[in-house]
Amino acid sequence: MTSGGEICGRPATRRERCLALCEQHALLYEKAWLVHDAETAVHYLRQWLWIARESHNEFLEGRLLADLTAAEARRSRAYEEMEQARAAAGNSG
Numbered sequence: 001m002t003s004g005g006e007i008c009g010r011p012a013t014r015r016e017r018c019l020a021l022c023e024q025h026a027l028l029y030e031k032a033w034l035v036h037d038a039e040t041a042v043h044y045l046r047q048w049l050w051i052a053r054e055s056h057n058e059f060l061e062g063r064l065l066a067d068l069t070a071a072e073a074r075r076s077r078a079y080e081e082m083e084q085a086r087a088a089a090g091n092s093g
Contacts, residue, residue, distance in 0.1 A: 025089050034081065
């Protein structure tokens with residue numbers, strides 16, 4: 001699928017949910033979901049960190065900070081991978 005939402009003109013070799021996508025766009029689709037998952041994790045960890053701080057739970061706050069740091073790093077990697085997949089999908093075909 002192109003950025004405008006229409007179906008990709010390349011031969012469809014994979015199915016993702018209800019879409020028929022070429023390999024490059026299927027990879028981009030997968031990477032976009034990884035970014036979404038990472039964003040969701042960061043969002044909820046920030047919410048729980050706020051709750052831990054409000055309840056003065058230092059142990060939980062420390063654990064959540066470590067998890068949040070890891071989730072933010074995972075989100076950064078996911079964004080980088082998605083941009084690489086976007087460049088590959090745009091440059092091939």
